[in-house]
Amino acid sequence: MILTVTPNPSLDRTYEVPALERGEVLRATGERVDPGGKGVNVSRAVAAAGHRTLAVAPLGGAPGALVAELLAGQGIDVAPVPIGGHTRSNIAVAEPDGTLTKINAPGPHLTPGESEALLAAVGAHAAGADWVACCGSLPGGLAPTWYADLVTRAHGHGSRTALDTSGPSLLVALRGRPDVVKPNARELAEAVGRPLATVGDAVEAAEELRAAGAGAVLASLGADGQLLVSADGVWYGNAAVASVRSDVGAGDASLAGFLAAGGEGPAALAAAVAHGAAAVQLPGSQMPTPAHLNPSAVTVTTDIPLDRALTE
Structure with missing residues (x-):
């Protein structure tokens, strides 16, 4: 069972338009409303x-109630933590060429009591989880050390931890030795404090995160594939994608595929790549089912293209 923790969930509205024209009245050709936030997407x-999965999230107001309702409608168990503020609402505008414009609201400010209630909710359910996936930005009221506390508590209940966040909260959480961290190329560069020009640069940066405490690094490099760097070796995975419809939640789908496939080794990386490739070909933040996956299009190798330039 995979337990997910989303400190800053959202209600996501995605509109598909022929073209984004600033200052004009646009007619959407498609619309989706999804429960959102990285952990929720996982x-x-x-x-x-x-x-099996259980989503733990602070939820408040009408948007929070709708998030819980939408998740239940997808057969997902939810452990909501009531808060006084309102769950944020995000908007994404998708164009036919794959260009995506996103407006993310800041989210509510959690009180110290709500912060502790969220940690307590994780503790109440972590003992039955194979993985605890800690994902997304931290809302106001949660200190950068919050994820570090969560990782430590999850380990205390015998669960492995996967961390998908960025900035100071990622760097501090490394001290808790999360089993897997999943940065994208930008977040990886930010974590090591320098730009990454090639796949080889990304491998070196991932090794630095491992030296700082991460058990393994699953790095999403966008169109340039994915890396898995662990104590057992380094693997590179990629898959051809005919067209990109929306990349919202693609990294979350990758992490879900990785954890569902065991969370270690080349087979799990192949599952991550397959899920990410399927997700970008779906509208909005729709998550792929097994019918959407194309494992035969995935390649995983230890022959790392170190000199390959990163395009994203």
């Missing part, structure tokens, strides 16, 4: 793959 992808 739970949605895990459930879509037919595995």
Whole structure:
């Protein structure tokens, strides 16, 4: 069972338009409303793959109630933590060429009591979880050390931890020795404090995160594939994608595929790549089902293209 923690969930509205024209009245050709936030998306992808999951999230107001309702409608167990503020609402505008414009609201400010209630909710359910996936930005009221506390508590309950966040909260949480961290190329560069020009640069940066405390690094490099760097070796995975419809939640789908496939080794990396490639070809933040996956299009190798330039 995979338990997900989303400190700053959202209600996500995605509109598809022929073109984004600033200052004009636009007619959408498609619309989706999805429960959102990185951990929530991981739970949605895990459930879509037919595995057990529980989503822990602070939820408040009408948007929070709708998030819980939408998750339950997808067969996902939810452990909501009531808060006084309102769950944020985000908007994404998708164009036919794959260009995506996103407006993310800041989210509510959690009180010290709500922060502790969220940690307590994780503790109440972590003992039955194989993985605790800690994902997304921290809302106001949560210190950068919050994820570090969560990782330590999850380990205390015998669960492995996967961390998908960025900035100071990522660097501080490394002290708790999360089993897997999942940065994208930008977040990886930010973590090591320098730009990354090649896949080889990304490998070196991932090794630095391992030296700082991460058990393994699953790095999403966008169109340039994915890396898995662990104590057992380094693997590179990629898959051809005919067209990109929306990349919202693609990294979350990748993490879900990785954890559902065991969370270690080349087979799990192949599952991550397959899920990410399927997700970008779906509208909005729709998560792929097994029917959307194309494992035969995935290649995983230890022959790392170190000199390959990163395009994103």
